Amino acid sequence: MKIDRRSLMAAGFCSSVLASTTFAQTRPPDADGALPPGLPQPTETIDLWPAGAPGAPAAGLVEEAVERSQDRLVTDRAVRGISVPRMAVFRPLRSNGAAVLLIPGGGYRHVVVDKEGYEMARWLSARGFTAFVLFYRLPGEGWAAGPDVALADAQRAMRLVRHRAGDFAIDPERVAAMGFSAGGHVCADLATRFAGRVYDAVDGADAWSAKPFCAAPIYPVVSMDPSVAHAGSRALLLGPDPNTASEAAHSPDRNVPADAPPFFLLHAEDDDAVPVENTLLMRAALKAKNVSVETHLFGNGGHGFGLRKAIGKPVAAWPDLWLAWARTRSFA
Template sequence: MDFDRRTLIAGSLAAAGFAARAEAQTPPPTASNALPPGLPQPHETIDLWPKGPPARLKAALTETVNERSADALVTDRAVYGITRPRLAVFRPDRPNGAAVMITPGGGYRWIVVDKEGYEIARWLTARGFTAFVLFYRLPGEGWSSGADTALADAQRAMRLIRHRAKEYAIDPERVAAMGFSAGGHLCADLSTRFAARVYDPVDAADGLSARPHCAAPIYPVVSMDPAIAHAGSRNLLLGPAPSLQDAAAHSPDQTVPADAPPHFLVHAEDDDVVPVENSVRLRAALKARGIRVETHLFANGGHGFGLHRAIGKPVEAWPDLWRAWTRTVGFA
């Protein structure tokens, strides 16, 4: 699709109309605690499913947000019980035409709001990217769609971003995926199974591709092999005793298609939560298929470093390395 100044102008003009429409959307997850000053919070959201998610629940859920930080100036929220999956939107002052869909981690037990969501979104918007933080349904909370629950939300979200690209002054061809930890698994699942039919189409948006332009799984859960799997994510995704077939089907290193997008991988070798072998296996699978992949393995960094926990360590270079890499694959 063509992207030019008219697209930018159309997106700017559409913003006012969208603001009114956004009022009808489900608000972003929040907690009762006062928010620290000076940190932009999202005011726009996009509900993924106008008539509700395409799956049944075993029992009712209540969306719950827990504030885990004891520091009044640093928020560290986690949300679970999501029944209205949605995108929280961060608009840059000067859009560069590219967008990033962020899938935060949380071990498929909850979704981390700040460290792997809003903090990343603010960094991106400061550099011209439009950022969409995905609050996806958790597969272990009783959805009939089982292990494909979060993937259905990710596919739908990618298609909706493209469908509404003009409203955000973005090129629908330049929408990337970035995910962290279990959200890195969802990112890799999307980048390898973007064409899998995990829900029935609901509107025109579902005629669009869910394939990201490029993908960045950061310290990702990848393999469901018990030898290197993150046990909590594996159990909540697949249950306590999955078959070998199910484990393989939900291990992105075993589902890489010939048309997978370029990948950017980051992991710390001293990660004691998600072994670095997860990224190593994904890299090997991508290379075997001839897919472009750049990999950065840092000796130190641990798990869950995001942005602020990486400060002062060599691993803090990863966002700038990602940004430089995106230029090599025609994204930014």
Template structure:
């Protein structure tokens, strides 16, 4: 797809007129009380489904944000019961033409707002990437779409980013995915099942591909094999007694297609929540298919290190390693 400097400039100019339109969208998840000073909070969002999600609920939900931090200067918010899935937009001052969609973790019980969402987005925008944090529906909260609930949101999100590429001064071919923990499972599910028909098309955006340019599942939940699965994620995704066929269908290491995108994998071997074997199995499956994959296994890091908990450890290098790798696959 042709994409030149004039397109970027035109997109930047068009972006100036987007603010008013964005205010009509559902606002970002918000906790009670004022956020800490110093870090601007995002205001621009994109609702995924103009007429509501393509599924029904067993019982009504009320979106709830919980502040888990006891430090008044450091937020650690988490949200659950999302009924209006949406992208929260972070724009760089000087866009490099590439976008990254972030799927934070939370064990499919909640979605982490700051540690694996906004903090990652700010790091990316400081380096020219346009970042989109996805607040997806949780499959264990009673949606009729079951284990494909979050994947439907992720596919739709990538297509919408591409559909509105000019608004954000990005190349629609350079839309990457990055996810953490259970959000890493969603990232890997998207990067292996991007053609799976998990919802009916609703508009022109759905004619576009949901395949990310490249994918970075970070300390991801991958396998639904009880021997190495994260038990909570497995139960919320598949229910209490899934069949072997259901386990296989939702284990990205067992669904890698021949045209999967390049992958960047990171895990700490002392992770006591999601065993590193999840990443090892995904790497083996990608290699078996001939898919380019770069893997970094760190001895020390635990689980959920993101940016803030990686400081002072060798695993602190992972974002710069990702950025160097991203250049090699043409992301920027």
């Protein structure tokens, strides 16, 4: 994926034309109610599929965003029924040339907007990264791709970011993935099955690699083994009675290729929703294939801490640990 300056400028011109002629801009997910003052909301989005997402359920879906917070100064939105998968874009004031595809969690029941999406995107953009928050389709909502539907969106998103690198002043090689909880499963799936064909190519963007430069599954769902799996995510991903072959196919720890990207793993040992064994299994599988992995375990933090729930705890150091690690990988 090496690219020179002239090629990058040409790619930027072509992708600008593509953006203006092919890609609609669907509004970011929102919910009724006033937004807190001072927090920038995204105004730029990128729809993933120019002719609509493939394999739509016959009954159709109605996108619904709900506000779960009782604090008027802190939003906690979640969205389901996503029929137009898309990315919300957070541009930095001065780009450092790197980008991060953010994949929020939600147990495959919904996709959270703020806690693991916009809040992390603001943190990254303040440090020079261009952040793309992915609103992916949910496997339990009747899509033809079934358990591969979120992976298809993640692969397509990575390719689109690279295809449009010139629009964002980023290096198409330096595009990382970071996911949380069930979004951590999507992230780990992307970083292990980036070469898997889970959709048919639709345009020139699909000539690009879907392999992340590096991957950071944070308190991730990994294994579909019922003894350690997050039961809700497993049921919505695989259905009520999956066989062992399906469990293996959708457990990233069992699908690590030798050329997987470097991983940054992080989990709290008191996580009562997604057992820490998920991260330990992922680490062991990566080590077995000699894939570079850095792992951080914290005694206290619970599940779903993101940025806001980490405040005042040792786990609050995690974003800076990721940033320091990213620098050792020549990413930041």
